[in-house]
Amino acid sequence: MKKALGEIKKHLLTAISYMLPLVVASGLLIAVGNLMGGEVVTDLSKMTVPSAFTSLGVLGMGLLPSFIGGYISYSIADRPGIAPGFLMGQIASFLGAGFLGGMIGGFVAGYIALAIRKYVKVPKWAEALMPMMIIPTLTAMIGGLLMYFVLGGPITAMTNGLNNFVTGLDQSQKTLYGFIIGWNYRTRSNQSISCYGTSNWCNFWMVVIKSIEEENLYSSRRRCNQSCIPNGIMYDF
Template identity: 40%
Template sequence: MRILAVTACPTGIAHTYMAAEAIEEAAKKKGYEIKVETRGSVGVENELTSEDIAAADAIILACDTSVPMDRFSGKKLVSVGVSDALKDANKLIEDALKAPVYKASGSNLVDDVAGIKAKRKDESKGAYKHLMNGVSFMIPFVVAGGIAIALSFMFGYDAFQQEGTLAAYLMNIGGGAGFALMIPVLAGYIAYSIADRPGLAVGMIGGSVAVQLNAGFLGAIVAGFMAGYVVNLIKKYIKLPKTLQGIMPVLIIPVFGSLIVGLSFFYIIGTPVAAINTAMNNFLTGMSGTNAVLLGLIIGLMMAFDMGGPVNKAAYAFGTGTLVAGTGSAIMAAVMAAGMVPPLGLAVATFIFKDKFTLAEKEAGKAAAVLGASFITEGAIPFAAADPLRVIPSIMAGAAVTGALSMAFNATLSVPHGGLFVFFAVENVAMYVLAILAGTAVTAILIGMLKKKIEV
């Protein structure tokens, strides 16, 4: 048997490659040939060729973002979320071999095949996929821009105001370029996920209009979804003679689409969305004391609940949205700190409570330490999958403590990823480290208390 697979998670950092590894190991144990295309943060790797697809017995898509689908027409295909590959790759392979044959429906980004086992059960899950597709493309702009801004601040908080200095150039790169592009990119790739390539320009133009109206992150989301569905309607209802079909993607769709979205924002949508966005930012900025601690606690619970799944990514997207002003965000700091705790706590637990972990788990603990330090929450997944009733409550408790303390200490972060390696971008770093250590200790102690000893 020859199995092909494609894996892609919203951030393209951890789930993508962990799912690929799980599928590869499961296929090899069954004696099947396997090739996995990963669509991660560095782009498409190990891409499936037309020859690979022609020779395949079944295709597995373990993806939370849109991927090109027409190439798989005529093949048995199963489509699931990326986390399903981590939970039970063996069953996924068997489901793929029994799956119905996929028939392309003319779009390059289709995932609505009737009869596919794990078809998205409702539109809300599809909406989540579109949002995460936008977030995944936005993250590199936020990271690059945020680090450039943080480097600028190293010369002094107001040093960038002196024209012609390195600090000023760094601020221009980070705030004037990186952060300026992230809203249009978010909107553009939400639209791309919905309507394929024709949606990209319309979405980015809509996102740029949202920036002009100060509608921010919320405006980008509205613009992206609106652009995607407007483009789909244009493709459906505007039919040109075959001789003129070539002008649809380069003239008709971008012009009509951008005018509809842009003018709708200027005349109808933009003002109320901008008001909501401003009110939300003011509310979050003004949070202090008990309210801030409670928010941090909730963020921590969300980050640990599914370790890179939809709930975790919702909290992460919320955190990145607070970075749009180009200044440090207490919420982003809480998100990253809480996301580091689950793998770090488990790594510490494997070191302290050696009699409660297998040899393989102890080795996994070493990897978890590195992943946790890098803010890759997914490092906790192998432990949670093996013992969810004890591990998940323990990591949620630790992450909640860290999130609450981070907010209480008013630590801020100006970049959305990087873990230990971007601590130079943290304000009040000493107390921030204390918050992470406290949550790590809580998780490790609870794991030690709840887990049973391994019988020799």
């Protein structure tokens, strides 16, 4: 049992090490874009530089289920597991299962691919096709059916429950939650929980920054109106 848990932990940490640059880059793009007044834009004609940063960061965050699924599967089954792992992450995104769905889908795809490589025998002429066609295709078919019809519903319900719990926290609880995540992140064994907390931690600080900006804007407007009223001039911001 201890050995199995160690293997799961190893695969999870391998995937997280590949995924963290995406989390950091996407989170910073969202933060910089929001600070510059950007927003998520789907129409290219309305795109600005700040909105480009924000939109790109959101697109990057949307890849998290695929990244975690693909690289968990890669850690388990090597290259034949990459494609089906990414596909399991796409299914998780489609079902709304999020990061948790991508993680479970990655383990499902990885162990299916590993089992096919060990137990499925093919003629000698087809051995070269195993890593690039047979294993990925069979794994994607089996894993996809499991995710769509067996695992997807329960995982989505768990993800929604976790999201509702986090979003239901008040501001002080979110602050405490963020500091706990940051403290636990110091050790490699706790990197797994940091991924879910990153987005909420960034969201918390964006709320603080926006509040400061609004207060500064209100103060500037008040000072300007007070100085301009005697001259008969009123500025509208």
